[in-house]
Amino acid sequence: MTSPAAAASLFDTPVASLAPPLPRTLADTGLGVDQIEQLLIKTLYGGEATGHVAAERLRLSWTILDPIVERARAERLVEVRGAAGTGGAAYRYGLTDVGRDRARQYLDINQYAGAAPVPLAAYVAEMHALAGRRGYIDRDRLRQGFSHLIVGDRVFEQLGPAINAGKAVFLYGPPGNGKTVIAEGMGRALGGDMYVPHAIDVDGQIIRVFDPINHDSLEADDDAPSVVTAAPRDRRWVRIRRPVVMVGGELTLDMLDLTFNPLTKFYEAPIQLKAGGGVFLVDDFGRQRIRPQDLLNRWIVPLESRVDYLTLHTGKKFQVPFDVLIVFATNLNPESLADEAFLRRIPYKIAIENPTVEEFSRIFELNCRRRHLRFHGVMVAYLQRRHYAPHGRPLRACHPRDLLDQVTAICRYRGAPPKITRELLDRACASYFVDAGPPAAGDEDGRSAGHVA
Numbered sequence: 001m002t003s004p005a006a007a008a009s010l011f012d013t014p015v016a017s018l019a020p021p022l023p024r025t026l027a028d029t030g031l032g033v034d035q036i037e038q039l040l041i042k043t044l045y046g047g048e049a050t051g052h053v054a055a056e057r058l059r060l061s062w063t064i065l066d067p068i069v070e071r072a073r074a075e076r077l078v079e080v081r082g083a084a085g086t087g088g089a090a091y092r093y094g095l096t097d098v099g100r101d102r103a104r105q106y107l108d109i110n111q112y113a114g115a116a117p118v119p120l121a122a123y124v125a126e127m128h129a130l131a132g133r134r135g136y137i138d139r140d141r142l143r144q145g146f147s148h149l150i151v152g153d154r155v156f157e158q159l160g161p162a163i164n165a166g167k168a169v170f171l172y173g174p175p176g177n178g179k180t181v182i183a184e185g186m187g188r189a190l191g192g193d194m195y196v197p198h199a200i201d202v203d204g205q206i207i208r209v210f211d212p213i214n215h216d217s218l219e220a221d222d223d224a225p226s227v228v229t230a231a232p233r234d235r236r237w238v239r240i241r242r243p244v245v246m247v248g249g250e251l252t253l254d255m256l257d258l259t260f261n262p263l264t265k266f267y268e269a270p271i272q273l274k275a276g277g278g279v280f281l282v283d284d285f286g287r288q289r290i291r292p293q294d295l296l297n298r299w300i301v302p303l304e305s306r307v308d309y310l311t312l313h314t315g316k317k318f319q320v321p322f323d324v325l326i327v328f329a330t331n332l333n334p335e336s337l338a339d340e341a342f343l344r345r346i347p348y349k350i351a352i353e354n355p356t357v358e359e360f361s362r363i364f365e366l367n368c369r370r371r372h373l374r375f376h377g378v379m380v381a382y383l384q385r386r387h388y389a390p391h392g393r394p395l396r397a398c399h400p401r402d403l404l405d406q407v408t409a410i411c412r413y414r415g416a417p418p419k420i421t422r423e424l425l426d427r428a429c430a431s432y433f434v435d436a437g438p439p440a441a442g443d444e445d446g447r448s449a450g451h452v453a
Contacts, residue, residue, distance in 0.1 A: 019239070020234040020236075020237045022232060023060070023064065025064065029236075030119035030201075031201065036068050037068050037072060039112075039116055040054060040058065042111075042112075043058065044078065044099070045095060045107070047094075048092050049092070050089065050092050055089070059115040062089045066088050072099070075098075077098055077102055079096050079099075080092065080093060081094045111263075112208070115199060116236050117199035118200060120202045123197055123320070124319075124321060130277050131277075134190075137163055142156060142160050145187075145188035145190070146185040149182070150397075159350065162350070163189060167325075167348055168299075168347070169186075169325070169349075170350065171329040171350050172330050172349065174354055176397060176398040177352045177396055177398070178398070179331075183279060184246075186325065186327065187244030187278055190278065190325070193241055193242065194277045196209055196210050197210065197237050197238075198237075199236075200269075205312050207266070208266065208267065208268055209273065209274065211269075214274045215241075215243055217239070219239055245279070245280050246281040246283055247271060247281070251282060253295065253298060256270050256272060257270055257310065258311065258313075260312075272302075276320075279327060282326070282328050284330065285328040286330050286336075296342045299345075300342065303322075303326065304345060307320065308321075328346065334349060354397075355395050357395065361380045364404075371418065373404065373407075373408075382425065383403075383429070386426070391433075403432060406427075406431055
């Protein structure tokens with residue numbers, strides 16, 4: 001039986017991930033001398049650099065790089081051009097004519113120059129360790145992740161088990177009710193940080209993984225090593241916030257496979273690999289340029305076995321962990337998008353319905369606070385009576401945000417401080433809803449329409 005203390009630890013706030021240990025020898029890097037020498041020569045092809053700067057660009061310690069530099073000097077590929085201090089790390093290195101010829105040969109192989117890659121085996125081991133360290137969430141931690149949203153208790157009670165299970169989730173329901181932000185909230189609830197490599201080496205082929213667009217780096221300037229103090233961890237890995245990667249109608253099958261650039265001759269990791277350890281949201285599912293069935297067929301094996309298979313342009317196929325929470329969000333009927341066999345592999349199907357009047361009012365109040373507007377419940381009652389009930393118009397969770405944005409824009413156009421009045425709400429609804437009709441009569445400053453101070 002689990003002790004109370006052990007059980008409580010499962011629900012603790014996420015702690016910092018264990019950093020990959022600092023490689024102290026060449027063997028610790030998992031790379032060969034020739035691989036690092038090629039990166040060094042390509043790095044110096046861009047211009048002279050001190051030993052310290054070269055080591056920083058390769059994200060390796062000088063103790064590892066020093067003998068490789070000396071080897072390159074012995075081969076007359078590199079020469080010392082000056083010194084910014086004492087010791088080899090302070091010497092300024094440049095390529096010789098022979099070195100520049102060799103650099104062009106290396107660049108013909110591939111043009112990757114930057115942080116040294118980590119071997120595929122090291123990446124797989126780190127992802128397995130990350131999955132093993134992940135705890136579970138309870139109601140309090142889930143609500144913290146959704147503190148910026150108004151979510152009903154029914155949805156909470158379904159989201160929590162789905163996140164803990166780590167299985168695929170189908171969010172469905174009418175448009176405009178926050179399926180996208182709920183998926184983002186799931187990532188916030190998971191929380192914590194993790195490490196991803198700048199690049200992975202697979203049989204000499206380079207796959208770039210770290211992506212500043214999809215990864216929120218937590219690297220601090222003081223993490224950079226100095227000549228005196230070595231980095232406390234392997235800096236070939238980047239510390240990031242647990243990723244939430246979102247794709248929409250632009251998703252194609254090609255994005256789920258390695259992308260080989262014939263000019264640079266190295267690979268870009270597929271989108272689901274960049275989402276590894278976090279959440280991968282397929283938004284507006286069913287509206288992609290490819291058939292839903294084709295996309296779903298691509299996911300059957302990963303969803304079932306929790307591993308994915310990628311193929312190099314050489315034909316080599318290799319396996320990577322599929323440690324990612326897949327969320328499909330759609331306003332279409334799930335049964336029209338997938339057959340029973342596939343829906344069985346998505347065990348959590350959560351309907352995101354229209355908000356109740358009480359939830360709509362809370363969402364309206366939350367959006368007023370964000371815009372520093374005075375909230376009064378009578379404004380929600382007025383909207384319901386004037387613009388919803390007569391038209392049989394359903395409440396949507398996005399309406400308060402969108403209508404208040406229009407109210408703010410109207411006030412700024414008039415050169416007046418933002419405020420909420422019936423007249424301004426009428427004008428916002430007339431612009432926002434297709435069948436809202438003309439704005440209600442009232443003077444321009446809104447006094448006759450009942451200004452709420």
